[in-house]
Amino acid sequence: MLLALDWGTTSFRAYLFDSKRTLVETRSAAAGIMQDNDGFEQVYYRQVGDWLGQHRSIPVIASGMITSNQGWVETPYLPCPASLEDLSKNLTRHETSKGDVIFFVSGVCQNTPTPNIMRGEETQMAGLRGCSERTAVLPGTHSKWIRMEGDTICYFSTFMTGEIFAVLTRHTILGRLLTDGSDPKGFTKGVEDGFSGLDSAGGIMSKLFGARAMPLLGQMNPDSIRDYISGLLLGTEIQEAVKSGFGSNVVPVICGSPDLVDRYQTAMSICGIQTSRGEDELAALGLMRIAAAAGLV
């Protein structure tokens, strides 16, 4: 059996596997490292204490932002290229005050001109079924584009798309004209304007102001602005990723929550890029595979 934890910034997810390595139970709580400040050990026992009681000496493995310097047990970053075997050989063992043991997965880093780090996504990649070469896209607050060879993370890049969208619409002048409306055509135009990159009409830094000028000049309905900005940022992300070398010759696989995957697939399709969808519950699968490679199960 295995108890696997995907413990991130905003959410806590627990997965219970039976002795046949089948996922039998899943729990989710808004108990991410920024949400619940009661102390991580207390959160841990509150969320899965009953499972630990029912299944004595069940091995436990955890990954995500819980391993960061703002988390419970800080683990190192393994340099790229980082394989499933590297991850399984570099677990950090932690014993709770009650004597229970948890193994924490390391993050992965990359010392390139634009350096990069991940915590949690390496585990999802361990869950992705390997093939000779693959580009995975993990949309989110900080979306990751990851180049895989088999089960090895070779190179990756991080785009602050989700967080930039949030602060632009909440805290800048662009938020002033926003409504709750949505408009697929506004999204499409945004993706196109973003994906066209830097041209005679400008780049992302000036095109963003277009989202202010267009409604004021009657060129855009206020209900379309939110989706336009979202599309503009997403189209820019896709353009930057593709131009900096991701996804050529392979069909990118988009991994994440169904809504976000839909949105990215739509955007990539507008850019003329064919994509596929990753399996569900990649973190759970990845935690099981790392635990298995480490001999915990």
Added chain:
Amino acid sequence: MLLALDWGTTSFRAYLFDSKRTLVETRSAAAGIMQDNDGFEQVYYRQVGDWLGQHRSIPVIASGMITSNQGWVETPYLPCPASLEDLSKNLTRHETSKGDVIFFVSGVCQNTPTPNIMRGEETQMAGLRGCSERTAVLPGTHSKWIRMEGDTICYFSTFMTGEIFAVLTRHTILGRLLTDGSDPKGFTKGVEDGFSGLDSAGGIMSKLFGARAMPLLGQMNPDSIRDYISGLLLGTEIQEAVKSGFGSNVVPVICGSPDLVDRYQTAMSICGIQTSRGEDELAALGLMRIAAAAGLV
């Protein structure tokens, strides 16, 4: 004589010219349209009521965000190309409840693929001494790059650089590691990384995350991050402006507060671009020239 008002989002500036068209007095208050909500007429009389009393029937002219739909008297946008003569012929007359008259300057708009608007900068451009062709750069919350021919605004672009810097450092994960420190070398590296644009190391959307990863990997001192992010955004702005057609064959003139002009001149110099400085008090000079062209003085 002339009473000229530069009334923006965050500040209110008043200029008193004598009968020889010489600027004799200046006032400044934190009474921008977002700061002082007592009612614009009340703010007006509080700030310059004494001057109006001393100089009966002095002509009054005003420009800036006070002419926007969030201001006192909304004026139209004149389409590009817009000359000094166009501005002087399109003043909006307003009579206060006390029977005093104020003339408000129009904004300027541009219906290009990335549409654009300005309110206030057209007045500064009226104050800039003309020459056959010129690129003016007005740094700020929303910095403007403006192509002038003589006293005509031909084309312009807006970069949300200042506001994006503010929200990134205040409201995103990039703010977490920030100190109050500053570092000219961090600024230089940022400008270089931004100005190099989209290359194999990524574009602005992924380079921003480098400001998170570098300090966590020990590649950057926390005291350097703020200036690095500032430089990255500024270098990106300059790259986008230059690549989309601004500043070729002419020496751009930077206009604004001395600190900001210094910073932009430093950044442009890092990018190998020679610049000059605009005169001080361009808004005051511009208001006087528009008033003179309109026959108010």
